[in-house]
Amino acid sequence: MKGRIAIAEPDLSGLEEEYALAAIRSRWISSTGEFLDRFEREFAAACGGGEAIGVSNGTTALHLALEALNVGPGDEVIVPSMTYIATANAVRYCGAEPVFVDVEPSTWCLDPARVEEAITPRTKGIIAVHLLGHPADMDPLLDLAAVHGLWVVEDAAEATFATYKGRTTGSLGRIGTFSFYGNKVLTCGEGGAVTFQERSLATRLRMLRGQGMDPKRRYYFPIVGFNYRLTNVAAAILCAQLERREAIVGRRREIVALYESRLRGAAGITLRADAPWAVTSPWMFSALVDPAPGIDRDGVARRLAAEGVETRPLFVPIHTLPPYRVDHARRGGELPVTARLGSDGLMLPTHTLLSDADVHDVCDRLIAAVATGRPGRLRAA
Ligand SMILES: Cc1ncc(COP(=O)(O)O)c(C=O)c1O
Numbered sequence: 001m002k003g004r005i006a007i008a009e010p011d012l013s014g015l016e017e018e019y020a021l022a023a024i025r026s027r028w029i030s031s032t033g034e035f036l037d038r039f040e041r042e043f044a045a046a047c048g049g050g051e052a053i054g055v056s057n058g059t060t061a062l063h064l065a066l067e068a069l070n071v072g073p074g075d076e077v078i079v080p081s082m083t084y085i086a087t088a089n090a091v092r093y094c095g096a097e098p099v100f101v102d103v104e105p106s107t108w109c110l111d112p113a114r115v116e117e118a119i120t121p122r123t124k125g126i127i128a129v130h131l132l133g134h135p136a137d138m139d140p141l142l143d144l145a146a147v148h149g150l151w152v153v154e155d156a157a158e159a160t161f162a163t164y165k166g167r168t169t170g171s172l173g174r175i176g177t178f179s180f181y182g183n184k185v186l187t188c189g190e191g192g193a194v195t196f197q198e199r200s201l202a203t204r205l206r207m208l209r210g211q212g213m214d215p216k217r218r219y220y221f222p223i224v225g226f227n228y229r230l231t232n233v234a235a236a237i238l239c240a241q242l243e244r245r246e247a248i249v250g251r252r253r254e255i256v257a258l259y260e261s262r263l264r265g266a267a268g269i270t271l272r273a274d275a276p277w278a279v280t281s282p283w284m285f286s287a288l289v290d291p292a293p294g295i296d297r298d299g300v301a302r303r304l305a306a307e308g309v310e311t312r313p314l315f316v317p318i319h320t321l322p323p324y325r326v327d328h329a330r331r332g333g334e335l336p337v338t339a340r341l342g343s344d345g346l347m348l349p350t351h352t353l354l355s356d357a358d359v360h361d362v363c364d365r366l367i368a369a370v371a372t373g374r375p376g377r378l379r380a381a
Contacts, residue, residue, distance in 0.1 A: 005362060007310040008183035008284070011352040012237070014244045019236035026232075031210075033232030035239050042242050043178075043193055046161065048171030050197040053205050054230030054238075058157040058179025061192035062090035062127070064228055065153050065175040068205050071096045075124040080110045081319040081328075082338040083129040087155050088318045091127075099123070100319040100328055102335040106273040108132065111337070112140035119144070125151040130159030130169050132347075133185075133281035134274060138164050138172045153177065157192075160185045161249055162281035169281070170195040175205075180238060183351075185249060185281055188237035191230050251352040252282035255359055259285045259348065262363035268292065268370035270344075284347040286314060288340070289370055297344045300369045309362050314345025 023035055036054055044052035055061045071077060073095035079087050081100035091098040101114040108131050115126060126145060128136040138152070145152045156162070156169040157179035163169065170176025180191035194205060207213065212225025241248065263269050270288040274280055289297040301311045317338045319328035348362055 004308045005310060005349050005354070005358055006351070007312055007347065007349050009351045009353045010182050010187045010189075011244075011248055012240075015240040016237045019240045020233050023233045023236040028232045031229035031231055033235070035236040036230065036232045039230075039235040039238045039242070040193075042239065044195060046168075046242065046245065047176065047178075047195050048168035050171055050195055051199070051202055052193050052195045053202070053209060054235055055192045055194060055209055055228045056230055057190050058155075058177060058181065058192040059086040059090060060226065060228035061157075061177035061179070061194045062086060062153070062155060063093045064205060064208055064226070065177050065194055066090055066094050066096070067208050067226075068175065068201055069125060069151055069153070071124055074122060076120060076122040077124060078110075078115050078118050078126045079318075080127075080129050080131070080338070081317045081335050082108065082315060082341050083131060083155065083318065084157065084315055085318060085321070086157070087127055087129055088324060092323070096124070097122075097327060098318075098324065099331070100317075100324070100333075100335065100338075102337050103131070103341070104137070105337050107134050107137065107275055107278070108272050108337075108341060109134055109136035110141065112137060112144060115141060116144055119148050119150070123148065123150060125153060125174075127153045127155050128173060129155040129157075130162055130281070132272070132286050133159050133162055133283035134272060135159060135162050135164035135169050135278050135280070137275065142172070151175075157181075157184070158283045159281040161245065163279040165277045171197065174198070175201065180234075180241075183284070185252065185283055186238065186241045186245065188230075188234040188241070191234045191238060193230075248352055249282060252350060254356075255350055255352075255354055256280075256282045256285050258356060258359045259287075259350075259363065262360065263287055263366070266367050266370070268295065269366070282350065284312070285350045286345055286347045287366070288344040289346055291344060295370065295372070297346050300366070301346060303369045303372075304362075304365055307365055309365055310349060312347040314341050314347060317342040 071094040075096040088098040152173035154173040154176040176195040212223040
């Protein structure tokens, strides 16, 4: 092994440096500039048409989406518990209550049957998280939303350029949100975007992003907004990333395919069952470590770390975390699939700087770590 294998590395090997420098030299370093306009145009086109607005990160993208949809105190928003904390926090920022439901055992995304059970007269909408690059099953969610008069926001932070039945993630719900954090498929360090098809949302989203200022009257603020703007320097990096998106996504897909070929069917490892209608985004390839006497996910992760392979546990179920567990307990409800993913899920290194040999190395070490101490081995010993 050539040394430590990192879980994520940004690929900045194209024109990122040149464009960032061009933005600096132009002195347009704040939240106006040519790169920003270009990024919003090109990202919208890459995400199925409609419009895109650059924002400061994926969390502010979510908050902005919910504010644009007038979420407020007394409202409930249905979210998966198996997601990054930002999905739930954004609901709380609005003074509303996130209602946690379980995910499907196959796709690891929101289970539409569980969503239906959770709808109450206070429900305003659903945040469909496309977890780990796999699109949520949008049609049943959109049908439920239509029947109950709800909206669906897509949290596509982990699923840039995935498709659902041929349509790009971020173009399916009322609003889509994206993150360009350093470990994401497309990155500028810190950044995000909201996408939407309805032109009528554009003015409100732009106003909310820019402190609520009236677009026709400087320093006149008819609403309370936020400073959630993306800088022109960050947009410059994103423009360079967009130019190379096929190469970036292509190499990441090769890595995912290699993990699949090595780990699918391996003893003690369970993988997600991708739906036939999904083209996934190659974000963090993840596996479940099937528990056995003497073996668990955390032990396997510790052993890999000692051998120089960086991994991450899958998210701690949000309904068990201090800010949310009391409300969830009041409602009740077991989330068994979420619990299994939270205790056994392991994210593996996934980035373009990995060689095939690196991926084989990770797989060899993972397979060995998962096998050590399994009953078969114990009997043999
Ligand atoms: C599902 C999900 N939603 C939202 C976010 C928040 O994005 P950011 O870190 O850019 O604020 C992330 C992650 O980083 C995420 O994984």
